[in-house]
Amino acid sequence: xxxxxNKPEDVVREELEGMALAHPDLIRVHFDPNYVVRVxxxxxxxxxxxxxxxxxxxxxxxxxxxxxxxxxxxxGAVFTSPTPDQMLEATKAINGGxxxxxIVKNYTGDIMNFEMAADLARAEGIEVESVxxxxxxxxxxxxYTAGRRGVGSxxxxxxxxxxxxxxxxxxxxxxxxxxxxxxxxxxxxxxxTSCTVxxxxxxxxxxxxxxxxxGIGIHGEPGRTRxxxxxxxEIVEMLMEPIIKDIPYxxxxxxxxxVNGMGGTxxxxxxxxxxxxxxxxxxxGLKVVRNLIGSYITSLEMAGTSIxxxxxxxxxxxxxxxxxxxxxLRWGM
Amino acid sequence: xxxxxxxxxxxxxxxxxLLAENRDYLTQLDAAIGDAxxxxxxxxxxxxxxxxxxxxxxxxxxxxxxxxxxxxxxxVGGAGGPLxxxxxxxxxxxxxxxxxxxxxxxxxxxxxxxxGVKNRGKAELGDKTMIDALVPAWNAxxxxxxxxxxxxxxxxxxxxxxxxxxxxxxxxxxxxxxASYLGERSAGHQDPGATSSxxxxxxxxxxxxxx
Ligand SMILES: Nc1ncnc2c1ncn2[C@@H]1O[C@H](COP(=O)(O)OP(=O)(O)O)[C@@H](O)[C@H]1O
Ligand SMILES: [Mg+2]
Numbered sequence: 001x002x003x004x005x006n007k008p009e010d011v012v013r014e015e016l017e018g019m020a021l022a023h024p025d026l027i028r029v030h031f032d033p034n035y036v037v038r039v040x041x042x043x044x045x046x047x048x049x050x051x052x053x054x055x056x057x058x059x060x061x062x063x064x065x066x067x068x069x070x071x072x073x074x075x076g077a078v079f080t081s082p083t084p085d086q087m088l089e090a091t092k093a094i095n096g097g098x099x100x101x102x103i104v105k106n107y108t109g110d111i112m113n114f115e116m117a118a119d120l121a122r123a124e125g126i127e128v129e130s131v132x133x134x135x136x137x138x139x140x141x142x143x144y145t146a147g148r149r150g151v152g153s154x155x156x157x158x159x160x161x162x163x164x165x166x167x168x169x170x171x172x173x174x175x176x177x178x179x180x181x182x183x184x185x186x187x188x189x190x191x192x193t194s195c196t197v198x199x200x201x202x203x204x205x206x207x208x209x210x211x212x213x214x215g216i217g218i219h220g221e222p223g224r225t226r227x228x229x230x231x232x233x234e235i236v237e238m239l240m241e242p243i244i245k246d247i248p249y250x251x252x253x254x255x256x257x258x259v260n261g262m263g264g265t266x267x268x269x270x271x272x273x274x275x276x277x278x279x280x281x282x283x284x285g286l287k288v289v290r291n292l293i294g295s296y297i298t299s300l301e302m303a304g305t306s307i308x309x310x311x312x313x314x315x316x317x318x319x320x321x322x323x324x325x326x327x328x329l330r331w332g333m
Numbered sequence: 334x335x336x337x338x339x340x341x342x343x344x345x346x347x348x349x350x351l352l353a354e355n356r357d358y359l360t361q362l363d364a365a366i367g368d369a370x371x372x373x374x375x376x377x378x379x380x381x382x383x384x385x386x387x388x389x390x391x392x393x394x395x396x397x398x399x400x401x402x403x404x405x406x407x408x409v410g411g412a413g414g415p416l417x418x419x420x421x422x423x424x425x426x427x428x429x430x431x432x433x434x435x436x437x438x439x440x441x442x443x444x445x446x447x448x449g450v451k452n453r454g455k456a457e458l459g460d461k462t463m464i465d466a467l468v469p470a471w472n473a474x475x476x477x478x479x480x481x482x483x484x485x486x487x488x489x490x491x492x493x494x495x496x497x498x499x500x501x502x503x504x505x506x507x508x509x510x511x512a513s514y515l516g517e518r519s520a521g522h523q524d525p526g527a528t529s530s531x532x533x534x535x536x537x538x539x540x541x542x543x544x
Contacts, residue, residue: 033407076410076411077370077374077377077410078370079369079370080374080410081412083414084415085406085407107412108454108509108510108511109410109412109414109415109511112412112453112454113410113414139514139516140516146508146514199370199373200369204368217514219511220368220369221367221368221511221514221515222515224514224516224518
């Protein structure tokens with residue numbers, strides 16, 4: 001294992017210490033329990049927006065805390081969901097009296113921990129709504145399984161809900177924006193390499209030089225299928241077709257196209273992916289009205305990409321364009 | 334033939350040791366069909382439990398088990414945290430005030446714990462989860478007690494059934510938890526949670542056998 005770390009067990013703590021030193025104008029970091037919180041929290045009368053998940057997906061979630069996005073984020077150990085006590089404390093820290101939205105990615109651990117935290121917060125008199133993002137079309141949905149994973153749409157939900165909360169909308173209205181993203185966003189990802197969890201010390205799976213994994217999640221886990229490496233255009237087709245087929249897009253729809261890097265893929269390649277994804281969307285009659293290109297929801301140093309399409313309406317476009325100021329995403333201010 | 338409070342503490346300590354020894358093994362199992370953290374998660378949780386032991390050593394068994402549950406909830410994370418946290422909390426509720434457990438007390442406590450896991454995780458037998466080790470193990474324990482086995486025999490049967498249940502997860506296609514995302518590719522691998530559950534019941538059999 002070759003990593004810029006000191007000790008595996010100190011990775012999350014030292015990363016948070018670094019973030020606190022780097023961005024004192026935007027965030028505060030609370031330790032034991034660990035959470036990152038907007039510097040001026042709680043904002044009186046504003047709905048608080050909270051998310052959380054395992055570490056290793058940076059900048060999501062801690063790097064997306066600030067004005068116009070998340071009010072707080074709870075980082076777990078690398079690839080491990082955080083715990084209810086963290087979520088409860090963060091919820092209390094951002095409750096400005098208008099309630100708190102929990103944006104939860106659909107993983108068994110995240111769901112159970114957030115459920116317990118929401119129960120505890122409600123018991124303390126805080127209004128909490130939870131929306132579960134499950135946008136990964138690589139996973140067949142079924143009543144009898146854990147369902148689809150939550151991936152790229154989460155970043156978009158955090159931006160749109162953060163903007164809606166900033167405008168002073170009610171908890172229900174902010175949660176409605178989140179539900180729209182849940183219903184209208186679809187993603188799929190692929191990996192060129194595995195990644196190494198610091199406390200494990202070796203790659204989660206072996207992937208020969210000439211092979212790739214299609215349908216991966218964001219925890220270094222293997223995907224649905226493994227196959228020989230193909231040119232970028234063919235890979236993008238393999239990701240885009242299932243997304244577009246899955247609903248709810250139709251010709252003429254306006255969409256946001258998000259090409260995400262998994263952590264180890266340079267921007268030069270992400271633009272090659274974007275080029276083809278844009279062509280395919282256009283061929284299907286979709287109008288790409290907004291985009292996001294870069295590594296926002298990552299899997300440590302994994303090389304690969306994920307593509308997210310989100311159908312947009314006028315309100316969502318306005319929320320997308322609204323000012324945002326976080327360590328990982330900034331525009332308009 | 335009772336399980337004293339000190340024996341309960343010894344069991345927790347033995348389980349913590351087994352988890353530390355098997356940390357890499359559990360993580361390897363989780364790497365194949367999950368996200369390579371189960372061993373690290375459980376080990377972190379039980380290390381935290383060990384550091385709480387001095388504070389709870391003179392308490393009743395219910396308080397001890399509830400403290401273990403709360404500590405796991407706050408330190409393990411992932412799916413394992415809420416599931417094992419719930420198991421110990423529920424078992425603790427069933428043993429409130431007790432300074433020793435009969436075989437029947439243990440059967441009831443374990444049943445409450447498993448019911449808690451089922452309620453929280455909604456997994457059924459055959460979904461390739463810890464339930465596949467826990468449920469057959471509890472059935473064997475209960476059966477042994479009804480057949481008049483002594484404590485040691487009953488605990489051995491329980492551990493052996495857990496081991497069989499754990500091995501029986503290998504061919505299964507996962508329907509719950511992270512492994513379910515792999516679909517058919519999850520078959521051919523042993524479930525990490527079923528393995529840590531087996532270790533828990535093996536620790537009980539080892540430590541309480543001669544109670
Ligand atoms: N819904 C569920 N019910 C019961 N057990 C579950 C469920 N989901 C997952 N598990 C168990 O949890 C184990 C994984 O635990 P762990 O790796 O700690 O959590 P995570 O999957 O969040 O990384 C699985 O091997 C399985 O036995
Ligand atoms: Mg795991």
